[in-house]
Amino acid sequence: MEGSLFNIQRFSIHDGPGIRTTVFFKGCNLNCKWCHNPESIKKKNQLEFYPEKCIGCGACFQVCLYGAHYLNGEGDHRIDRSKCTGCLLCTKTCYANALIGVGQKVTVPYLLKSILEDKLYYENSNGGVTFSGGEVMLQLEFLIEILTKCRDFGIHTAVDTAGCVPWSYFEQILPMTDLFLYDVKAADSKRHKLLTGVENHLILENLRRLSEEGKDIIVRIPFIPGQNDDQISEIAELLKPLRIIKAEVMPYHKLGNSKYAALGIENKLLHTETPAEEMVQEAVEILRSYGIKADKT
Ligand code: SF4
Numbered sequence: 001m002e003g004s005l006f007n008i009q010r011f012s013i014h015d016g017p018g019i020r021t022t023v024f025f026k027g028c029n030l031n032c033k034w035c036h037n038p039e040s041i042k043k044k045n046q047l048e049f050y051p052e053k054c055i056g057c058g059a060c061f062q063v064c065l066y067g068a069h070y071l072n073g074e075g076d077h078r079i080d081r082s083k084c085t086g087c088l089l090c091t092k093t094c095y096a097n098a099l100i101g102v103g104q105k106v107t108v109p110y111l112l113k114s115i116l117e118d119k120l121y122y123e124n125s126n127g128g129v130t131f132s133g134g135e136v137m138l139q140l141e142f143l144i145e146i147l148t149k150c151r152d153f154g155i156h157t158a159v160d161t162a163g164c165v166p167w168s169y170f171e172q173i174l175p176m177t178d179l180f181l182y183d184v185k186a187a188d189s190k191r192h193k194l195l196t197g198v199e200n201h202l203i204l205e206n207l208r209r210l211s212e213e214g215k216d217i218i219v220r221i222p223f224i225p226g227q228n229d230d231q232i233s234e235i236a237e238l239l240k241p242l243r244i245i246k247a248e249v250m251p252y253h254k255l256g257n258s259k260y261a262a263l264g265i266e267n268k269l270l271h272t273e274t275p276a277e278e279m280v281q282e283a284v285e286i287l288r289s290y291g292i293k294a295d296k297t
């Protein structure tokens with residue numbers, strides 16, 4: 001069995017306790033306006049194009065079987081994304097590094113070997129492995145298999161999820177998952193749909209059930225000026241009766257901006273600024289005022 005990933009990040013310190021390896025799954029069933037990993041949304045491989053690096057050698061034009069590379073009226077190199085299949089053949093011909101492939105298929109033994117390379121660091125820091133995305137549970141069989149292997153080797157496991165999957169998916173990974181990093185993006189369902197493309201009833205119901213199961217949960221709240229920064233009190237109301245370790249406020253950042261252009265995806269929040277430190281702290285204080293242990297990342 002193979003899984004579709006877009007990154008394996010070692011020595012990660014923001015995705016759960018201790019030093020961790022974060023494995024990013026490709027493919028998501030939400031489409032958040034602020035996504036800082038836009039390469040995580042589609043499951044298939046994708047092509048990043050950095051025109052400023054292109055030296056105009058023309059090699060990619062010759063190798064592409066689908067005619068996806070073309071010159072526009074001004075003679076600028078462009079890619080017709082509707083023709084690109086994600087075969088990534090052209091990336092192998094580009095010595096200027098203007099074309100970068102995103103996405104890889106990996107087997108469970110390959111991934112396990114990669115995770116085990118840092119086992120000593122996990123043990124010395126109370127760390128482990130975090131499966132993130134994308135939505136990890138859309139590749140459920142692969143996830144179950146790698147979680148089970150990690151459990152066999154005594155590695156602490158965390159699953160980062162947006163929670164928009166049937167509860168039966170959660171049930172299948174509960175025994176092998178030590179910690180859930182659970183995203184809550186808005187309390188109001190209509191707003192949630194506007195921001196992410198889906199309503200939040202299933203997400204909140206799954207969170208409630210997870211809490212009842214007594215699992216360790218860290219709730220993560222992306223904090224996006226002008227989008228959901230007015231939702232913190234309502235989110236706090238939702239979280240108050242739940243049993244969670246803590247809530248983390250994650251301020252919007254613009255690190256993913258260059259990836260949007262390279263992937264040919266529209267960035268809906270191109271002109272949104274990162275929130276001021278005081279705004280983020282205020283959100284943290286609101287959560288704390290409801291008796292919720294809260295922090296910012
Ligand atoms: S990834 Fe494949 S289909 Fe897409 S532009 Fe490159 S060679 Fe053509």
Ligand code: SF4
Nearest residue numbers: 054055057058060094
């Ligand atoms: S192979 Fe690379 S450098 Fe050559 S034309 Fe294509 S993108 Fe530009």
